Amino acid sequence: MELMPYIVEERKDTGLYNAKLGIWLFLSSEVMLFGALFSSYVLLRTGAAHWPQGSSILNVPMGAFNTVVLIASSVSMVFAWAALKENKFGKFKFNLGITILLALTFLVVKSFEYGAKFEHHMYPKTNTFLAIYFTLTALHALHVIGGIIVNSYFWGPGSKMWQTDPQRFTNRIEIAGIYWHFVDLVWIFLFPVLYLL
């Protein structure tokens, strides 16, 4: 038998190509992972004698800025994919580059936030609020780093595939985009829960 089917084209009855189904399945498990941590947050908070107001400890303007940064990066990610659909490779490079830079900006801001906490001797071990804050945001940051690595690969060496197999490359960018929007979405939940409530 020949090549693996449905790498590029969609299967008729499912309407999906393999990797697209794969990424949705992966994200459903990610929902369960973050869902478990959010549930833990709820259980710890409802069981706690004292629970600090998030805004009294965390830097709300910095968090809000980071929210804007991530949403903007999601937009440029969509533009990158749309550019490939329009067959404009230069525009794709530009937009994916913006996405990566915005993601890096997010991490820089985040590291300043972490640094400020450590300066004030606020560590994960200080109390359960900080413990769950550091756990959730660090896990999210790991996902951001993962996204940066994947996007950088497609921006650099991985983009050669555009010459040989443009349809498949477009699919890859679509999948990286779906993942990236999820990372963005997690932050949109994290920010109000941790910073505002």
Place this chain on the structure above:
Amino acid sequence: MSHSHEDPRRLSFWRKYIFATDHKIIGLQYGITSLFFLLFGFCLMLLMRWQLAYPGEPIPWIGKFLGESRAPGGIMLPEFYNELGAMHGTIMVFLGVVPLVFGAFGNYFVPLQIGAPDMAFPKLNMTSYWLFFIGGVVMLASFFLPGGAANSGWTAYPPLADIAPIGQTFWLIGMVFLINSSLLGAINFIATVFQLRAEGMTFMRLPFFVWAQLVTAFLLLLAFPPLEAAGVMQLLDRVAHTSFFLPSGLVVSGEPLPESGGGSVLLWQHLFWFLGHPEVYVLILPAMGIVAEIIANNIRKPLWGYKSMVYSVIFLGFMSFIVWAHHMYLTGMGTAISAFFQTTTMIISIPSVIILTCLFLSLWGGSIRFNIPMLFALSFLPMFGIGGLTGLPLGLAAPDIHLHDTYYVIAHFHYVVAPGTIFALFAGIYYWFPKVTGRKMSEVLGHIHFWPSLFLMNCIFMPMFVQGLAGVSRRLYDGGQQYAHAQATLPLNEMSSICAWLLGLFQLPFIFNLIWSMLKGKKVASDNPWEATTLEWATPTPPGHGNFVKVPKVYRGPYEYSVPGAAKDFTPQDQERV
């Protein structure tokens, strides 16, 4: 993903057998590794059984090799007994049965049964095996740490697990590898079944084995991540001194713990059992799938109620997510919550009974062939039946007060998993061996393996029901010597132990049979020696790279045996309608 560009004949040894991307090689890698772990985990239990039968006596022969830190003078220390208990459970479940039933059988036969050239993501498949392998090595390595391997039970309940020696940290790291491995595996299985079914292979034409594997994959996909979250939190508790699972004011050995406190021990239990309960269906569903295939093949007639079995397995998968807290009736979580979970638990027993009943009814009026795979598959039915039915009292909050954490629980789930799942695994190995190797396993050795194993399994676990009903706790290092209520049941410990060692002895014919038949077994004359209907038998023996010689096309359901008017008593799925 574009592996099939390469000619497999020109691949180097490393690419073909070690970092393989072919689902059949990966299946065999999983199979060999997990059989090794099964044997190893079984040996741990054989050591424990000595301590239970003859507490405080030096272990003969092996005792002096265990080292002064584990068994000074050959006498097992309580800490070492706890290590054995925790690691027996962990290894058997996460490194033995699941990788064998899902990683090995699923990998090898799901693509074949649906008519696919490979798994949907071959490189992911390879990654998944190697993550599993690393997880296993981390677990094994933990035995050599100061303080030994994890010793807080396979459930790793805090606060004990939070303050246990370093072995627990390794346990958590190992678990993270295993969880990510099964996550990648689950994605791959689901994508394969949805995307790579051959033309004509509709969902209601899938063999029941594929259905069982598909539901299992969903359970692994959605139930494991919460345990990963819990594992990360416990790791942070141990390494970064957070207090996720440490309540305020905890005093250990008379000293207050220097942690911030404010955590919840129940949180761990909720997250653990949110995985833990679907996990038991991960252990049992694929086993049911194997048994269904073998029974259909050896009764020479269609399975009775294929559709209701399929709907049952889907319903079972769904329900398994909302029964977890029946493991926690004694934690004081409240009667309202208990009432909810005992209701869902009673409901979930219904689809299991439907599947079992369908398999029993299928036997009616069949011309049954009693070959070795069929014997194992048939004995699965009553053994799983005993295991399942004895679970009902545990699922009700009131009787569970008495039975919780006693030997009754041990007997119950071992009936499900040992003479249940593991017998199904044996059945599967005997059944599919000819497809993988081109040779049949010896029938004589198979009988020597089967009959004593069936008898001894019951002799090991039946007494534990008695001990459990008497109230003997499951985690006692001396088997209950110090407890008045356990005195009458103490002789049963010796009986269970002797039978366990004999059971070990009677696995030797199987191991010998496996190796000998691979080299010298009787060659099969046809690609379909059992005269089966499903697609894996339409491949060459053993299947080459890409599996099928020509792209298969499916015209009928999975179990068209003894169709009236047909030329033979089996009609393969890829045989055209005329």
